[in-house]
């Protein structure tokens with residue numbers, strides 16, 4: 001059983017709004033507090049991705065302009081590596097702008113950015129209002145996550161995402177907008193690949209998801225040893241309260 005979590009952050013400088021990088025800090029701390037090693041590497045523009053070099057891949061959110069650079073790089077330089085990583089069961093967490101690039105395309109007015117084609121979704125930038133605010137969703141990631149749980153956080157996106165017919169959302173919207181403000185679905189989950197509109201500090205507000213990601217990425221069959229989560233529990237309760245759930 002591996003006792004070291006290897007995380008690879010994609011485009012850590014371009015795709016990092018709303019402190020999405022804080023998610024990586026929390027992963028590091030929760031590993032270290034349990035005596036699990038933690039190694040963080042980055043894969044930037046122009047760098048191919050080695051599918052075996054990490055157990056967990058991470059993409060944060062980004063502005064349309066930065067997303068454009070990353071979209072072409074993902075589709076042209078990293079596509080093969082990322083598909084191979086997902087196929088061998090590596091975990092992937094993609095937030096907002098990163099999430100929008102996981103599917104087939106992101107249509108921005110006249111221009112259609114390519115997606116990396118890992119999951120079945122497409123996103124269209126709407127001229128309508130941005131979908132902004134606190135959000136809470138109900139999620140069931142199975143026994144490793146302890147059954148049905150709540151994720152609470154913050155969303156801010158102009159894009160509207162629609163899942164393909166067989167794709168499963170990450171969760172059901174309790175409060176907030178979710179993928180498109182219409183169908184009550186939020187994010188996507190396919191195996192160990194997770195996409196969500198919920199920004200940093202997503203993991204600090206929902207430490208249970210961090211633990212699920214660590215356990216899944218390490219191939220554990222049992223949940224990780226519990227920690228003293230007094231502060232994390234308070235952050236979670238506050239995020240739920242802010243969302244009204």
Ligand code: GLN
Nearest residue numbers: 061062096097157158159
């Ligand atoms: N640019 C994307 C949108 O507005 C994503 C923004 C973000 O990551 N917050 O839809």
